[in-house]
Amino acid sequence: xxxxxxxxxxxxxATGQRVTLRCSPRSGDLSVYWxxxxxxxxxxxxxxxxxxxxxxxxxxxxxxSAQQFPDxxxxxxxxxxxxxxxxxxxxxxxxxxxxxxxxxxRLTVV
Amino acid sequence: GIQVxxxxxxxxxxxxxxxxxRCNFSDSVNNLQWFHQNPWGQxxxxxxxxxxxxxxxxxxxxxxxxxxxxxxxxxxSQTTDSGVYFCAVASQSGGSNYKLTFGKxxxxxxxx
Numbered sequence: 498x499x500x501x502x503x504x505x506x507x508x509x510x511a512t513g514q515r516v517t518l519r520c521s522p523r524s525g526d527l528s529v530y531w532x533x534x535x536x537x538x539x540x541x542x543x544x545x546x547x548x549x550x551x552x553x554x555x556x557x558x559x560x561x562s563a564q565q566f567p568d569x570x571x572x573x574x575x576x577x578x579x580x581x582x583x584x585x586x587x588x589x590x591x592x593x594x595x596x597x598x599x600x601x602x603r604l605t606v607v
Numbered sequence: 608g609i610q611v612x613x614x615x616x617x618x619x620x621x622x623x624x625x626x627x628x629r630c631n632f633s634d635s636v637n638n639l640q641w642f643h644q645n646p647w648g649q650x651x652x653x654x655x656x657x658x659x660x661x662x663x664x665x666x667x668x669x670x671x672x673x674x675x676x677x678x679x680x681x682x683x684s685q686t687t688d689s690g691v692y693f694c695a696v697a698s699q700s701g702g703s704n705y706k707l708t709f710g711k712x713x714x715x716x717x718x719x
Contacts, residue, residue, distance in 0.1 A: 499652070530706060540693065540709040553706050585648055591705055595640060595655035596695075601648055 500524065503588050503599035511607055515576040518602045522569055522590030528552070529571040530596065531563055535584040546571055578606045609634045613694050613710035620684050620717050628679040628713045630694030638697035638705050639670050641679050644712070645690045653679070653692075684717045691715070 500523035510516055522529050531543040533556075542555035546565035557563075560578075565571040575582060583606045589596045610633040620626055632639075641653040654661050654668040656677065661668055665684075670677040681688055691714050695707035 528705070532707075539711050540695075542706045542708070545706055555706065587650065589707075593705065594638065595652065596638075596705060596707060597652060598642075598650040601650075603648070 499597040499599065501588060501590050501597050501599035503586075503602050505602060506600060507603050507605075509605045509607060510578060512578055512580060514578050514606075515574065516578065516604065518573040518575070518586055518588075518604075520571045520573070520588030520590075520599060522571070522588075523592075523597055526590035526592045526597075527569065528591045528593070529565055529569070530589040530591070531557075531571070531573050532587040532589065532598075533584050534587065534601075535581075540587075543573070575604070580606050582606050609636070609696060609698055609708050611694060611696055611708055611710035613692075613713050615713060616711065617714045618716070620715070622684060622686060622717055622719050624684050624717075625680070625682045626684060626715070628681070628692050628694075628715075630677040630679070630696075630710055632675050632677075632694075632696045634698055635672065635675070636696040636698050638707070639677055640695050640707065641668055641677070642693045642695065643688075643690050644693060650693070681715075684715075686717050686719055689715055689717045 502521040527548045543557040545553040589598045612631045658672040691712040695709045697705040
């Protein structure tokens, strides 16, 4: 168990819909990272938050947004979903060195 | 951005065999991690190894930061070692930023 909790584990939704993925980091970790794993793009960094503030942005679409709350949990919001957004979404947390990953949320857009 | 290349892309072994997986990276890094993604999709931490050598049971890893490569050794492989092995690196751009860049992975299949 990495100590990083993601919910839900699986999500099936229709095109055009909006979903929210949730992540609770390891106790004491201030940084939260979101990654997307798809068959064609591999594992890609989306966005990082550190203690509530956006710290770095990667290949995140404008339809996607994230935030980190005062209790340090984070949410990734995906809107106007397309078939191509189907992927495994990971959250990771770190305390400035090693990153630990949650079990992921498998999103299927139909 | 930093580039990460892993080799070989695929590897098939018989149980009990040894293997070496390689990760080359294009720039200096201050974080390098090896992960094992199991068939259920979980990313399991194997090593945090920006430099030097570490061992954990049948697995060991070496990173030569000056030559920009890392090696993961698996000895006496077992069927449970099957899955994808990822190397990921980070080059801190400033304060608490360790976003990882992943290689494409090595798909390991260990046959009984």
